[in-house]
Amino acid sequence: MERVRCMILSVGLPKYFLGEAISTTCYLINQCTSSALNFKTPIEKWRGIPAEYKQLRVFGCLAYAHVKQGNLDPKAMRCIFVGYPNGQKGYKVWNLESSGPRCFVTRDITFDETKMGYNSKEKMPELRSVISIESQVEVEHWMNSEQDIGEHVTK
Incomplete structure (x- = not known):
């Protein structure tokens, strides 16, 4: 819970993102090495292949999800990265704009990890x-x- 609290407070997200922060923390713990597993990750022990880190992003960072709309409509929606979905590739994001779904999963996304959404x-x-x-x-x-x-x- 200390990691979850740190993620929520450092980014400035409201408390209703607690579930997303817990889920993301569990995902990240499974990607980290453990002395109890001879300095292997739980994912590596389970699958037999080393974990990859290229998909990791900063929790709560600003993201732009690309959308396919009309020619004169915006091509991206401002979002906040809130985690990794279970059982599918992509990123879970929270839509900051009024149109579209509030929380969704996408692969077509650009991250700005220097800015936090909230x-x-x-x-x-x-x-x-x-x-x-x-x-x-x-x-x-x-x-x-x-x-x-x-x-x-x-x-």
Whole structure:
């Protein structure tokens, strides 16, 4: 449960994603080596082949599920990656947009693992940078206007 709590809190997801976090944690535990299994993964012990890690993604990251709609409609929906489905290939995602199903499985997806879907802390640096840029422009404009006034006064 410590891993589950860490996943939910670090991403900033609401508590109703608890089931998805538990399922994903179990999936990840089965992909990790264990000293009780002579440093093999449970998947490797069960199947006899080593585990693959290329399909692993950051829980709660922003994802864009590709959709086939009309020519003038958007080609992707903003989603949050919430886990791995049981018994099928693909990724389980939570739709952030109003249209379409809320939770679905897809393989045709692009991940942005640098941004978290629900984490409000991710939005704050962008806001601060915009404010600092605007204030810097105002200061430069103010300094330039003072120099112009100083030039007019000395003449």
